[in-house]
Amino acid sequence: MNGNLIATLLVLLLCAGATMAGVMLSDEPSDPSVITNTPNQVEEIVDEETPSEEEEEPTEEIPEEDPTDTWELLLANPSNPLPDDFEVETAPVQGDFVMDERIADVMKEMIADAKEEGVDLMICSAYRSIERQQELFDAEVAVQMNNGKSKEEAEKITATMIAIPGTSEHHTGLAADIVTPTHQTLDPEFADTDAGKWLQENAAEYGFILRYPEDKQDITEIIYESWHYRYVGVDHAIAIKENGLCLEEYLEILKEGGLEKDGE
Numbered sequence: 001m002n003g004n005l006i007a008t009l010l011v012l013l014l015c016a017g018a019t020m021a022g023v024m025l026s027d028e029p030s031d032p033s034v035i036t037n038t039p040n041q042v043e044e045i046v047d048e049e050t051p052s053e054e055e056e057e058p059t060e061e062i063p064e065e066d067p068t069d070t071w072e073l074l075l076a077n078p079s080n081p082l083p084d085d086f087e088v089e090t091a092p093v094q095g096d097f098v099m100d101e102r103i104a105d106v107m108k109e110m111i112a113d114a115k116e117e118g119v120d121l122m123i124c125s126a127y128r129s130i131e132r133q134q135e136l137f138d139a140e141v142a143v144q145m146n147n148g149k150s151k152e153e154a155e156k157i158t159a160t161m162i163a164i165p166g167t168s169e170h171h172t173g174l175a176a177d178i179v180t181p182t183h184q185t186l187d188p189e190f191a192d193t194d195a196g197k198w199l200q201e202n203a204a205e206y207g208f209i210l211r212y213p214e215d216k217q218d219i220t221e222i223i224y225e226s227w228h229y230r231y232v233g234v235d236h237a238i239a240i241k242e243n244g245l246c247l248e249e250y251l252e253i254l255k256e257g258g259l260e261k262d263g264e
C-alpha cells in the first residue's frame with residue numbers, strides 16, 4: 001500500500017541477500033594450514049545458513065558441536081578402541097587389499113600419480129579385521145616369549161609394535177602400510193626410498209598423513225612407522241603436516257577451537 005515502505009523493504013532484502021552471499025563465500029577454507037572455524041564462526045554460519053528449512057543433515061564442512069566427530073577423523077589408538085560393532089564398507093585398492101570405499105578411489109589415484117612419476121607404491125597391509133589383528137598380535141607375543149620375555153613383558157613389547165586388537169587403525173579401513181618393490185621391509189629406512197620421500201612430499205595432497213611420526217611416539221603410543229599412512233581428508237592432512245602434529249594432538253586442538261598461527 002505504501003510505495004516508500006515497499007521500496008525500503010526491497011532494499012533491506014537486497015542487503016540481507018548480499019550479506020548471506022558474503023558469508024557463504026568466506027566459508028570456503030582458502031588456507032587449510034590455518035583452521036579458522038572457531039566455535040563462534042561455526043555458530044554464525046549455522047545461524048545464517050538455516051533460514052526457514054527444517055534442519056538438514058550437517059555437512060562435513062560445518063560440523064555441529066564436536067568438529068572431530070567425522071568419519072575421516074575417526075580415532076583408533078590404544079586409549080580409544082573402536083566400538084565392538086564397528087563396521088566399514090570396503091572396496092579394492094590394490095591387489096587383494098581393500099580400504100574404506102569412500103577413500104578407495106583417492107588411494108588408487110595416489111598410486112597411479114606416483115607411478116606416472118616413476119615411483120612404485122606397494123600396499124602391504126590395508127583394512128584388517130579384528131580377528132586377523134589378534135593372530136598377528138599373538139604371533140609376535142610368541143616370538144617375544146621365545147626370546148625369554150615373560151608373557152606380560154612380551155605383551156607390553158608387542159603392543160608398541162602391533163596394535164592391540166580393536167585399537168588398530170587398520171580396522172578403520174582408513175590406513176595402509178605402503179612400501180615399494182625394492183624396499184619391502186617395514187623399517188625406518190623406508191623413509192629414505194623414493195617411495196618414502198614421495199609419500200612425505202605428496203600424500204597430504206590426497207588426504208593422507210604419516211600417522212606415527214618419529215618424534216610423537218610418547219603421544220601416539222606407537223613406534224615410528226615410516227610406512228603407515230592414514231586418510232584424514234585433504235584439509236586436515238595439510239594442516240597436520242604443516243604444523244608438525246600427530247593426529248591425537250590435532251584432534252585436541254580442533255576440540256579447543258582450532259589452530260592459531262603462533263610465534264609470528
Ligand SMILES: [Zn+2]
Binds near residue numbers: 227
Ligand atoms: Zn600400519
